[in-house]
Amino acid sequence: MNRFSFNQATAKYWPLPDVIEGCVTAGVRWVGLWREPVDEYGLARSAALVHGAGVGVSSLCRGGFFGADDWLDDNKRAIDEAATLGAPVLVLVCGGLTGRPLEAARARVAAGLEALVPYALDAGVRLAVEPMHPMFTADRSVVATLAGALALVAPFPPAAAGIALDTYHVWWDEQVFPLVAAAGDRIACVQLADWVLPLPADVLLGRGLPGTGCVEFPRFLAAVTEAGYGGPIEVEVFNAALWARPGEDILHDTIAAYEAVMASSRW
Amino acid sequence: MNRFSFNQATAKYWPLPDVIEGCVTAGVRWVGLWREPVDEYGLARSAALVHGAGVGVSSLCRGGFFGADDWLDDNKRAIDEAATLGAPVLVLVCGGLTGRPLEAARARVAAGLEALVPYALDAGVRLAVEPMHPMFTADRSVVATLAGALALVAPFPPAAAGIALDTYHVWWDEQVFPLVAAAGDRIACVQLADWVLPLPADVLLGRGLPGTGCVEFPRFLAAVTEAGYGGPIEVEVFNAALWARPGEDILHDTIAAYEAVMASSRW
Numbered sequence: 001m002n003r004f005s006f007n008q009a010t011a012k013y014w015p016l017p018d019v020i021e022g023c024v025t026a027g028v029r030w031v032g033l034w035r036e037p038v039d040e041y042g043l044a045r046s047a048a049l050v051h052g053a054g055v056g057v058s059s060l061c062r063g064g065f066f067g068a069d070d071w072l073d074d075n076k077r078a079i080d081e082a083a084t085l086g087a088p089v090l091v092l093v094c095g096g097l098t099g100r101p102l103e104a105a106r107a108r109v110a111a112g113l114e115a116l117v118p119y120a121l122d123a124g125v126r127l128a129v130e131p132m133h134p135m136f137t138a139d140r141s142v143v144a145t146l147a148g149a150l151a152l153v154a155p156f157p158p159a160a161a162g163i164a165l166d167t168y169h170v171w172w173d174e175q176v177f178p179l180v181a182a183a184g185d186r187i188a189c190v191q192l193a194d195w196v197l198p199l200p201a202d203v204l205l206g207r208g209l210p211g212t213g214c215v216e217f218p219r220f221l222a223a224v225t226e227a228g229y230g231g232p233i234e235v236e237v238f239n240a241a242l243w244a245r246p247g248e249d250i251l252h253d254t255i256a257a258y259e260a261v262m263a264s265s266r267w
Numbered sequence: 268m269n270r271f272s273f274n275q276a277t278a279k280y281w282p283l284p285d286v287i288e289g290c291v292t293a294g295v296r297w298v299g300l301w302r303e304p305v306d307e308y309g310l311a312r313s314a315a316l317v318h319g320a321g322v323g324v325s326s327l328c329r330g331g332f333f334g335a336d337d338w339l340d341d342n343k344r345a346i347d348e349a350a351t352l353g354a355p356v357l358v359l360v361c362g363g364l365t366g367r368p369l370e371a372a373r374a375r376v377a378a379g380l381e382a383l384v385p386y387a388l389d390a391g392v393r394l395a396v397e398p399m400h401p402m403f404t405a406d407r408s409v410v411a412t413l414a415g416a417l418a419l420v421a422p423f424p425p426a427a428a429g430i431a432l433d434t435y436h437v438w439w440d441e442q443v444f445p446l447v448a449a450a451g452d453r454i455a456c457v458q459l460a461d462w463v464l465p466l467p468a469d470v471l472l473g474r475g476l477p478g479t480g481c482v483e484f485p486r487f488l489a490a491v492t493e494a495g496y497g498g499p500i501e502v503e504v505f506n507a508a509l510w511a512r513p514g515e516d517i518l519h520d521t522i523a524a525y526e527a528v529m530a531s532s533r534w
Contacts, residue, residue, distance in 0.1 A: 102483070103441075134401045135400070138464055147441075171369070172369070172405075173411070174370070174411065213405075216368050216369070
């Protein structure tokens with residue numbers, strides 16, 4: 001449980017102070033935060049809340065979207081917010097095609113990273129490129145594989161640029177385990193969610209708690225450990241049925257799912 | 268137009284005799300057929316129909332599903348049907364996990380191919396492993412990338428085992444153009460469909476006619492030509508709104524989409 005992190009997106013409608021109180025009560029030491037609810041509660045207030053509660057922020061979601069007009073300013077703000085919250089990692093959802101061919105859109109991501117890396121280094125925040133499932137390539141992230149994410153961050157120091165490994169997005173890749181091994185100290189963030197069928201009408205909300213689908217969690221957890229990752233393990237599940245439940249119940253079931261997965265793992 | 272092939276799945280509810288008559292009237296020389304409508308019309312009758320009309324069958328869909336109990340007999344039947352129809356290619360949708368981890372499910376595909384290759388060679392039918400979009404990995408095909416498909420067919424002679432390249436399934440892969448070049452004489456079947464947003468509630472039916480989405484068709488067509496492929500080019504679009512229209516209109520618009528894509532291409 002020392003490494004478990006509750007990503008607040010798993011309980012989308014649970015107010016931030018309640019999330020923190022719930023985590024403290026349950027003995028959860030880490031949370032993953034999102035910019036919108038932090039902004040809604042107030043950045044300084046949010047930082048004071050988590051610091052006062054003794055809860056660590058494992059990551060902030062999200063920067064990226066390099067095709068947006070204000071991408072540079074917005075990503076700098078996101079880095080500042082992560083620093084204020086004490087989050088060592090800013091997860092980047094790198095944006096879709098927005099009118100460009102795939103290669104050109106990926107080149108835009110590379111250029112965006114290059115522009116942000118010095119700023120991130122100064123702030124002490126690590127950028128984490130998140131490969132997203134290829135069903136989101138057109139509209140959310142042209143980074144669709146772990147191989148593609150690793151290639152994008154390779155030119156930069158590992159302290160400035162790593163990858164966010166979400167099992168939901170990468171489990172289908174026959175190369176994923178060799179790639180996790182190759183990722184080594186580029187692994188900046190680990191998130192668990194399961195792939196469950198059928199896909200819902202809104203495929204964004206199709207994730208399941210670990211253990212409810214087909215992802216091989218024991219193998220993933222062993223692989224990231226063998227690759228040298230020893231940081232927090234977030235559970236981040238977007239699921240409309242889960243979101244409809246009371247926050248305490250969601251947290252309870254998320255902890256239970258995490259513990260069951262850890263108990264069946266080799267580490 | 269000499270290379271255009273109308274895959275009958277693009278007009279799912281158009282009866283086979285009407286498809287063939289429509290193609291003859293429109294000067295279409297190739298069709299892609301599916302086993303279910305062929306079976307419904309009768310295999311011998313279907314073969315006589317296409318042969319009498321002078322229409323070539325570019326491919327038959329589909330074999331595969333190596334996790335099914337009767338996979339061996341069913342795939343042998345599919346090969347026989349392709350031979351009877353004069354289809355040089357049987358497209359394989361290789362099946363999902365059906366309870367196995369990904370690697371084990373892929374091993375099952377490899378074993379299935381090994382069992383079928385001699386039978387396919389005897390029948391003069393080429394097996395075409397179709398990499399399918401990773402949103403189908405769990406339930407339809409554990410072969411999610413062109414790289415994965417090429418690795419599976421590599422042990423077998425190119426005359427027995429190739430790949431089916433459907434733009435819809437592979438466009439998102441940042442390695443797709445180098446992989447098409449590497450595929451060379453393994454390219455057994457080329458199918459065009461576009462990726463359009465938003466994804467519909469049933470993601471199986473989310474495809475668009477070429478030119479309506481974000482796929483780079485000119486680059487794909489140049490790539491398969493440079494790889495040495497000179498066979499028919501199928502258009503195969505699963506789209507509920509398209510299916511609701513009269514068959515003649517679907518064929519007309521499919522030809523128009525194909526011609527527009529070809530006119531904008533480098534070959």
